Amino acid sequence: MPASKNARGKKTISRNRVARHDYLIEDTWEAGIELTGSEVKSLRERPAQISDSFCIIRGGQLFLVGVHIHPYSNGGVWNVDPDRRRRLLMHRRQIDYLDGKLRGKGLAVVPLELYFDEHNRVKLQIGLGKGKKLYDKRADMARRQVDRDIQRALKERSRG
Structure with missing residues (x-):
C-alpha cells in the first residue's frame, strides 16, 4: 500500500x-480536491505524481495542473484523463487572498503533499512560495552539510 499513516491519522x-x-514557502493551506471515484480508488492503489504540478486561478476558482x-486498473470506461486539470476546493476568501498575492510579486502556489485525512477524504497541502535562486539553494545545501557534520561529531563524542 503506498499510503503511509502518521500520528494524526493522515495517510500520505x-x-x-x-x-x-x-x-521558499511562506504559508501553507489545506485544500480539498475534486476527483472522480475511479481516481480516488487509483490513489489507494498507487501514488500520484505531483512534483511537476502547480496551481492556477481561473475565473475565481483554483485549479491543480500537471498532476498525474x-x-x-479496474476502472474501464469510468477512467478519465490522467493529466486533466482538477479543481481545488477552498473558501472564497482564501482564493481571493491567493489571487491578490499572485498578481504582483512573482509568487507561485505549489502543491506540497497529497494525502487522505482522518475521514478518508483526499486533501492537498499547498504552499505559497517564491522561487529560490541558485545561490539560495547552495546556501541551504551548505547549511544542511554543516548540521550533519555537527550531529556526526556529537554522536562520536558521546560514544567515547
Missing part, C-alpha cells in the same frame, strides 16, 4: 520534495 499519498528545494493520477 505523495509528497513534493522538489517544492521545498525550489521554493494513474488510471484505476
